[in-house]
Amino acid sequence: MFHASAYTGTRxxxxKLLISQLSALIEDEPNRIANLANAAALLNQFLERINWVGFYLIEEGELVLGPFQGLPACVRIPFDKGVCGRAASLRETVRVADVHQFPGHIACDAASQSEIVVPILHGERLIGVLDIDSPEKNRFDEKDQHYLELFALKLAERM
Structure with a gap:
């Protein structure tokens, strides 16, 4: 349905094509797990130089692993731990150029060198976070952040 070869334009x-594809995938589907699973798969085939992409959802006051692509991951993350916990607590995107320099980083995959975590907000309500890891340092920049925040916003509209 969607192929990496379709991405031949500017970044x-x-x-923008990625977000349009997400819209088409989730438009008529009310199930959030199905939508998150497709969103993780879509990001996995779109983003280069990543080793993990997925979602953590709020459940009973902590982040619980949701649909993802990559190696097995930490199942539960308290709001006061790791990059995911920080992004959830602050309700803002956290970009980390070198995870080894981030106090309290949770290493689920030893290959991860950098990370971006985008909160998924529906109005004021925190639903969860989008977490993406890369095996190279300083993988994510302002442009990635901007468009991944738009991606998360689009996803939140269906949740």
């Missing part, structure tokens, strides 16, 4: 054009 901005490719991200």
């Amino acid at each position: 901005e054009e490719n991200y």
Whole structure:
């Protein structure tokens, strides 16, 4: 349905196409797990130089592993732990150029070097976070952050 070869434009054009593809995937589907699973798969085939992409959802006051692509991951993350916990607590995106320099980083995959975590908010309500890891340092920049925040916003509309 969606192929990486479709992304032949500029970075901005490719991200806009990605968000359009997400919209088409989730438009008529009310099930959030199905939508998150497709969103993780879509990001996995779109983003280069990543080793993990997925979601953690709020459940009983902590983050609980949701749909993802990559190696097995930590199942539960308290709000006061790791990059995911920080992004959830602050309700803002956290980009980490070198995870080994981040106090309290949770290493689920030893290959991870950098990370971006985007909160998923529906109005004021925190639903969860989008977490993406890369095996290279400083993988994520402002442009990634901007478009991944738009991706999360689009996803939140269906949740």
